[in-house]
Amino acid sequence: MLSVRMCAHVRREARLRSVFRQFDKDGSGFIDRSELDAVFNELGKDFDDDDLQRMIGLADQDASGTTCSDERHLTNCSCCC
């Protein structure tokens, strides 16, 4: 049972990393407001600066104005472990 749970966790982490890389257009390891805006524009969604800042703020634990791919963000999954 544990191996099934671990496999699900590993698959989820791989998906998160893949999505993160799609957002992180310059490969910096961070997603800034312009990169988030670009992804939403590709999806046909238009958010104003306040909305984008709020979205970044939800994942911005160090108040840097970006989200990052730090291991802690992707591996501290409480939903399946």
Ligand SMILES: [Ca+2]
């Ligand atoms: Ca970036």
